[in-house]
Amino acid sequence: MIPTPLLVFFVFIFGAILGSFLNVCILRIPLGQSIVNPPSRCAACGRQLPLGVNLPILGYFLLRGRARCCGAHLDPRYPLVEAGTASALAALWLLYPPELFAIYALLVAGLIVASGIDLDYLVIPDALTIGGVVAGISLSYLFPSLQGKEDPADAMIRSALSATVAGGSLWLVARTASWLLQKEAMGIGDAKLLAALGAFLGWQSLPFIVAISSLIGTIVGIGILKKRKQKLGVKVPFGPYLALAALLWLLGGARLAVKYLPNNFS
Numbered sequence: 342m343i344p345t346p347l348l349v350f351f352v353f354i355f356g357a358i359l360g361s362f363l364n365v366c367i368l369r370i371p372l373g374q375s376i377v378n379p380p381s382r383c384a385a386c387g388r389q390l391p392l393g394v395n396l397p398i399l400g401y402f403l404l405r406g407r408a409r410c411c412g413a414h415l416d417p418r419y420p421l422v423e424a425g426t427a428s429a430l431a432a433l434w435l436l437y438p439p440e441l442f443a444i445y446a447l448l449v450a451g452l453i454v455a456s457g458i459d460l461d462y463l464v465i466p467d468a469l470t471i472g473g474v475v476a477g478i479s480l481s482y483l484f485p486s487l488q489g490k491e492d493p494a495d496a497m498i499r500s501a502l503s504a505t506v507a508g509g510s511l512w513l514v515a516r517t518a519s520w521l522l523q524k525e526a527m528g529i530g531d532a533k534l535l536a537a538l539g540a541f542l543g544w545q546s547l548p549f550i551v552a553i554s555s556l557i558g559t560i561v562g563i564g565i566l567k568k569r570k571q572k573l574g575v576k577v578p579f580g581p582y583l584a585l586a587a588l589l590w591l592l593g594g595a596r597l598a599v600k601y602l603p604n605n606f607s
């Protein structure tokens with residue numbers, strides 16, 4: 342048997358390597374480029390990097406935040422995404438059985454890519470949101486424990502209903518807010534992302550995710566307003582807050598809900 346700390350270390354390393362792949366996805370998916378070919382290029386000068394040069398997390402610090410080829414400043418987001426993916430996966434490994442760990446790792450990877458693209462472009466590609474809904478419903482059928490069920494059909498129905506409730510209610514909020522403000526207040530992409538979260542995590546996660554993401558969004562929003570003296574109503578990406586709230590649900594929110602909500606709340 343491999344001791345737990347060593348296993349967690351392996352999962353962390355795997356997460357860091359996965360994170361460096363997610364960085365490539367964030368850069369290339371919005372441009373319609375292939376995510377596997379060509380191999381990593383320098384974001385600044387476009388020169389191809391020899392395999393193994395871009396060591397996850399540590400590489401950034403070893404190179405003191407500069408590209409080896411041309412000395413351009415590297416975006417600190419690269420090591421952040423790598424360290425974030427690695428830490429999230431290590432924590433999920435400790436909390437969940439292997440089957441659920443694999444599904445949640447996939448979900449977290451998708452959420453990180455969606456957040457990165459939302460921050461850069463203020464849109465989330467349908468491939469990630471609608472794709473997430475399809476993946477969540479399919480995985481619920483294949484692994485009913487994802488929905489806390491034993492019967493595949495039960496789990497699939499629960500996942501599909503949760504996606505519909507999640508997407509539908511946020512869509513309604515977005516439409517109402519846009520109508521009241523007479524401009525687009527919230528992207529429909531956010532409603533699709535919440536639908537994907539519903540498909541994976543079930544409807545009981547939704548009050549937590551909506552409350553926590555709104556709270557984080559408000560705090561960050563006030564911070565940005567103070568710092569940049571921006572006008573109210575500037576469109577801000579909401580996807581990263583939904584993603585962060587979903588991660589917090591996986592890391593502890595779900596357990597709190599089980600502890601403090603009535604038993605028939607499922």
Ligand SMILES: [Zn+2]
Pocket residue numbers: 383384385386387388408409410411412413
């Ligand atoms: Zn370069």
